[in-house]
Amino acid sequence: MSIDVAIVGIGMHEFGRHEGVSGMDQGVTAVRRACADAGVGWEDMQFAFGGSMAAGAADTMVSLLGLTGLQFINVMNGCATGGSALFSAYNTIRSGVFDLGIAVGFDKHERGAFRVNTKGSGLGDWYGATGLALTTQFFGMKINRYMHEYGITNNTLAKVSAKAFRNGSLNDMAWRRKPLSEEEIANSPMLSYPLTQYMFCNPGEGGVALILCRADKAHLYTDKPVYLRAAAVRSRRFGSFEVLAPSIAIEHNAGPTVDASKAAFEMAGIGPEDVDLAQLQDTEAGAEVMHMAENGFCEHGEQEWMIQAGETEIGGKFPVNTDGGCLANGEPIGASGLRQVYENVLQLRGDAGPRQVPNDPKVAYTHVYGAPGISGVTILSR
Amino acid sequence: MGEFMAQVPVTEGVFTWPSDEPHLLGSRCVSCGNHMFPRQSGCPKCTGEKTETVELGRRGTLWTWTVQGFPPKAPPYAGDDNPKTFKAFGVGYVELPGQVKVEARLTEADPEKLKIGMEMEMVIIPLAKDEEGNEIVTFAFAPVA
Numbered sequence: 001m002s003i004d005v006a007i008v009g010i011g012m013h014e015f016g017r018h019e020g021v022s023g024m025d026q027g028v029t030a031v032r033r034a035c036a037d038a039g040v041g042w043e044d045m046q047f048a049f050g051g052s053m054a055a056g057a058a059d060t061m062v063s064l065l066g067l068t069g070l071q072f073i074n075v076m077n078g079c080a081t082g083g084s085a086l087f088s089a090y091n092t093i094r095s096g097v098f099d100l101g102i103a104v105g106f107d108k109h110e111r112g113a114f115r116v117n118t119k120g121s122g123l124g125d126w127y128g129a130t131g132l133a134l135t136t137q138f139f140g141m142k143i144n145r146y147m148h149e150y151g152i153t154n155n156t157l158a159k160v161s162a163k164a165f166r167n168g169s170l171n172d173m174a175w176r177r178k179p180l181s182e183e184e185i186a187n188s189p190m191l192s193y194p195l196t197q198y199m200f201c202n203p204g205e206g207g208v209a210l211i212l213c214r215a216d217k218a219h220l221y222t223d224k225p226v227y228l229r230a231a232a233v234r235s236r237r238f239g240s241f242e243v244l245a246p247s248i249a250i251e252h253n254a255g256p257t258v259d260a261s262k263a264a265f266e267m268a269g270i271g272p273e274d275v276d277l278a279q280l281q282d283t284e285a286g287a288e289v290m291h292m293a294e295n296g297f298c299e300h301g302e303q304e305w306m307i308q309a310g311e312t313e314i315g316g317k318f319p320v321n322t323d324g325g326c327l328a329n330g331e332p333i334g335a336s337g338l339r340q341v342y343e344n345v346l347q348l349r350g351d352a353g354p355r356q357v358p359n360d361p362k363v364a365y366t367h368v369y370g371a372p373g374i375s376g377v378t379i380l381s382r
Numbered sequence: 383m384g385e386f387m388a389q390v391p392v393t394e395g396v397f398t399w400p401s402d403e404p405h406l407l408g409s410r411c412v413s414c415g416n417h418m419f420p421r422q423s424g425c426p427k428c429t430g431e432k433t434e435t436v437e438l439g440r441r442g443t444l445w446t447w448t449v450q451g452f453p454p455k456a457p458p459y460a461g462d463d464n465p466k467t468f469k470a471f472g473v474g475y476v477e478l479p480g481q482v483k484v485e486a487r488l489t490e491a492d493p494e495k496l497k498i499g500m501e502m503e504m505v506i507i508p509l510a511k512d513e514e515g516n517e518i519v520t521f522a523f524a525p526v527a
Binding site for chain 2: 112113115116118124125126127128129130131132133134137140141142144145148189190191192193194195238245246247248249250
């Protein structure tokens with residue numbers, strides 16, 4: 001019998017650009033806010049999992065938070081760094097090793113598209129030297145092929161971005177809070193065909209921390225516990241089409257998102273039809289479209305009419321990226337997956353303010369995707 | 383210039399050069415026949431541990447594409463990263479029949495002229511000049527006229 005797990009405290013440092021504030025400092029702020037939310041002190045933490053991609057080893061933050069001697073394990077797992085920290089914390093409690101602990105992620109990236117470390121990614125220097133090692137190219141090529149196969153239109157991509165910035169304008173933690181029209185989005189500079197500047201998220205800064213405990217002790221910390229029903233991380237299988245790939249196989253296989261999603265639904269014992277809202281990786285507008293189907297929420301191609309009909313808006317049948325997603329929040333890699341869970345906890349508590357999904361949502365879903373072909377999924381419920 | 387300027391490949395072991403008919407160099411799994419690019423020692427399909435070097439086909443079809451619209455960061459980029467002179471370039475995956483889909487620069491960068499499924503052929507293109515004035519070249523795919 002495994003132990004049920006609850007999230008009893010959430011904390012976030014505003015996403016965006018913060019001159020003079022280190023990524024680590026943003027992580028520390030997130031931890032302190034999560035502790036305050038749960039009504040606990042740092043000294044109560046029995047363990048921590050934490051990570052960043054570009055802002056230092058997370059475990060060094062104990063010198064700012066307090067040298068309590070707790071077990072602190074650094075997690076570094078590409079774009080699933082935050083999701084992997086949460087996965088590890090979840091299983092630490094589930095297995096009965098500890099009762100109360102924290103998952104934290106933070107980051108601070110340079111401006112512009114990610115500079116890929118080809119050697120660190122197991123790729124030859126020629127790959128970057130010849131102008132191929134750009135994550136943005138992958139996203140352009142994946143959605144271009146997908147539009148060709150399933151009839152997604154350019155206007156639908158613009159609609160996804162417009163929704164993101166609209167939702168971001170309702171979120172005081174978001175980076176981009178100015179609504180943009182579909183025309184402004186479609187007419188912004190073409191970065192990687194068919195994706196324009198405002199269809200891409202930016203690498204950014206921010207921090208998120210989540211405090212987890214045994215479900216039977218959740219009442220000690222909150223009167224609105226949110227339960228973590230599943231957390232799954234999957235890497236790519238042969239034949240999938242992933243970012244930073246000098247070649248792909250002729251035969252086709254569904255990617256790690258499909259695998260992680262299936263595993264999570266199986267773990268939670270529910271299906272996509274039971275989910276009330278979702279935060280899906282939207283590195284760019286096309287990713288949100290494709291990930292709706294890859295996570296099982298519709299058939300390939302159905303997104304076209306769903307998005308045109310407004311079904312993924314906050315007041316729609318299936319709200320997606322209610323906090324503005326990566327498009328409005330930016331992508332500090334270590335924190336990004338935890339930001340999605342933070343938003344879902346707010347939504348399930350009924351504390352999301354002007355962007356609250358109506359009718360008391362009960363089940364919420366998160367999905368991260370990134371290099372080198374890794375996906376992390378969580379399912380939360382009240 | 384011309385006759386005094388040497389052409390040097392951006393790297394060794396990824397394509398055959400100099401050659402009248404340059405090929406990409408890949409690996410073929412001795413156990414299952416799976417093709418890989420660039421060359422590697424293990425097979426991601428069958429977990430086989432033995433591969434052999436093969437010259438990949440020079441022609442294929444465009445499986446998907448994009449256009450690189452802004453200068454890539456240098457490093458790692460060795461080409462022109464000056465925003466004033468940078469020229470957008472196409473990038474795509476070309477499916478080499480029965481082998482593998484390879485990612486490559488495309489000689490065409492006009493979205494109106496790029497179509498999924500069109501015939502493509504491997505060519506060698508200039509990328510940059512090194513300190514000695516040599517021309518660094520790399521591989522690309524061009525539409526078959």
